[in-house]
Amino acid sequence: MEENSISAKDKIELVLPMKPEYVGIARLLVSGVASRIGFDIDEIEDLKVAVSEVCNKLLSQTICNCKSYRIVAMPCSSGMEISFECDNRMLRKIFNDEEDSLSVAIINALMDKVVCFNDDSNKIIVMYKEVKGVM
């Protein structure tokens, strides 16, 4: 049997319809990958909530007709990177610090780094979390 061969070049992608019933699937993706990388149960819970917060916000956007969005989970040297992508470039700066204070507080507290994109790429947000053990 092969030894654990999770690589920092692996990419696990999920395309979800813009529907609330599938946000739980996003959580399953992240918890599954995080478990493989070696995150502990508390860290996995953190990841699940942070991912859901972004999904919730994407679903609440009314300015575009996006039918789907993409979540990409990628092991990196010290943990995991999760990015959210959408083909519609109108979805930028989705969080408003005042209106979304609960969500923003939660994501910033649970993730080690959060980067919001406002350029021409498909990426909307990228979040990073480090794993305590060595990968």
Added chain:
Amino acid sequence: MSEKFNISFNNEDAGQLVVYVKGEIDIYTSEEFKLKLNEAAELGNGPIIVDCTHLEYIDSTGLGIFVGVFKKLKQKNRNIKIINLKDSIKKLFSITSLDKLFEIK
């Protein structure tokens, strides 16, 4: 009712209403949670206790509903107490400072 989420209440304890929440409260189940919790808030005049022994997951959608019901009850001078939270969920209440708003045991 969603199989991922269940809510029921018991109005038999004298003066107080106990609401039992089970499963996950997220964007998909939150409307049901809101409906039922508000329904419970209309019953009786005493405090409401939300027993979260079997609550597995909540995010800001659920927290927002708790805040909405808290405000409603406060107008009627009623309390809401949240009990038996998982540590990971207690952490969310702490991050958002909602542990200062709610009585949590």
